[in-house]
Amino acid sequence: MNYDVVIIGAGAAGLMCGLTAGYAGRSVLVIDHANKAGKKILMSGGGRCNFTNLATTPANFFSANPHFCISALKRYRPEHFVELVERHGLEHVEKAPGQLFCADSAKDLLNVLLTECEWAGVALSLKTRVERLEVQGQGMRLVTSRGRIDAGAVVIASGGLSIPTMGATGFGYDIARQFGLAVGETRAALVPFTLSSQWKDRAEALSGLSSDVAVRCRGGAYREPMLFTHRGLSGPAMLQISSYWQPGDELEIDLLPGHDAFDALIQARRETPKRQLSTWLGERLPKRLAQALVEWHGDDGLLAERSNASLEGWATQLNRWRIKPSGTEGWRTAEVTMGGVDTSAISSKTFEVQGLPQLRFIGEVLDVTGELGGYNFQWAWASGVACGLSV
Numbered sequence: 001m002n003y004d005v006v007i008i009g010a011g012a013a014g015l016m017c018g019l020t021a022g023y024a025g026r027s028v029l030v031i032d033h034a035n036k037a038g039k040k041i042l043m044s045g046g047g048r049c050n051f052t053n054l055a056t057t058p059a060n061f062f063s064a065n066p067h068f069c070i071s072a073l074k075r076y077r078p079e080h081f082v083e084l085v086e087r088h089g090l091e092h093v094e095k096a097p098g099q100l101f102c103a104d105s106a107k108d109l110l111n112v113l114l115t116e117c118e119w120a121g122v123a124l125s126l127k128t129r130v131e132r133l134e135v136q137g138q139g140m141r142l143v144t145s146r147g148r149i150d151a152g153a154v155v156i157a158s159g160g161l162s163i164p165t166m167g168a169t170g171f172g173y174d175i176a177r178q179f180g181l182a183v184g185e186t187r188a189a190l191v192p193f194t195l196s197s198q199w200k201d202r203a204e205a206l207s208g209l210s211s212d213v214a215v216r217c218r219g220g221a222y223r224e225p226m227l228f229t230h231r232g233l234s235g236p237a238m239l240q241i242s243s244y245w246q247p248g249d250e251l252e253i254d255l256l257p258g259h260d261a262f263d264a265l266i267q268a269r270r271e272t273p274k275r276q277l278s279t280w281l282g283e284r285l286p287k288r289l290a291q292a293l294v295e296w297h298g299d300d301g302l303l304a305e306r307s308n309a310s311l312e313g314w315a316t317q318l319n320r321w322r323i324k325p326s327g328t329e330g331w332r333t334a335e336v337t338m339g340g341v342d343t344s345a346i347s348s349k350t351f352e353v354q355g356l357p358q359l360r361f362i363g364e365v366l367d368v369t370g371e372l373g374g375y376n377f378q379w380a381w382a383s384g385v386a387c388g389l390s391v
């Protein structure tokens, strides 16, 4: 078998690259070891796929080389992808500012990509393992579980390590190393935190409760909802800050974002001295959380009975609650991989490897990781298009 382009990975980036190269007149084969294309698309966004963010900028991405993503993101913008899905009549909703989700199901989005691949003449080979990849003259040769394939170019779009049960592997990193590229340290990101002992029990007792918070860690800061779980802390605020967190770090959580708790407590003591502290808390926080705080700190009573020092202690617990996670839930539930194939030897315009233009890397396998909110798919589309146009 002979193709102009063989893409390894039928996920978001691989399918987008395939259909772009197909429309550009290339013969394209997309290979995946899974039994289905786009499994992560199907499970993303709670089954409705947050497929882009209208406010995407390079500042929404982490990378050792922060300039790398600029060119592709500029060339293929969120509105281009919206235009593509709207041509297929896909209905979408803006659940939070800029975050576009399928109105019905992520299946509709995957169907758009698969239909486009079909129209562009892209061949798809599922349940296919790549056993070997080697340079063959100006092209590449693949030895697969379905036989030998010669390709003008091979694009690695095999994604990161998150959710191994969905087919994630370190394949892309192994190939990068085989061809002399560096692979930066990888870690699970956009992932819930676990807590241990007493704090685990406390979180478990509040499991399912969500509260708007501001969280900080290592220079990262987000104001979003936090969710207590039976293992620890999750919700958008925690997923976002997990991209900054390193083992051993404390999180600083503001349970009353936008309010100076000390000033508010002093004022409340002056104006409503007969009010219980727990009542005051219950008016500002979800009731169960307010009750839990009083239990944890064992310190209810009338506001009038509180000293300044006691109110200051409470204000610290409310505005600057410090908690040290024991870890994260890891690859099992992480949405993305932080780190990956070092981009310094890869063209940000064509995604080819310097000195080996017949080998390319796109999507999450690269050291480019977006924040929560549709940015990771936008990177998959943008890198797929840039590579597909140039391959």
Ligand code: FDA
Binding pocket: 008, 009, 010, 011, 012, 013, 014, 031, 032, 033, 034, 037, 038, 039, 040, 041, 043, 044, 045, 046, 049, 050, 051, 052, 128, 129, 130, 157, 158, 159, 160, 162, 163, 166, 167, 168, 169, 170, 171, 333, 334, 335, 336, 362, 363, 364, 365, 373, 374, 375, 376, 377, 378, 380
């Ligand atoms: P992707 O992982 O999509 O595809 C890689 C493909 O390569 C897979 O089909 C895999 O089977 C295949 N593959 C791997 N190893 C192989 C091998 N050895 N041989 C052959 N094939 C191989 N992002 C976002 O923007 N909005 C969202 O709502 C969400 N939600 C979300 C939820 C959950 C639960 C997860 C896990 C992730 C998200 N994400 C997200 C992140 C998003 O899914 C992710 O960034 C993109 O899918 C990355 O696209 P890629 O095409 O690079 O990899």
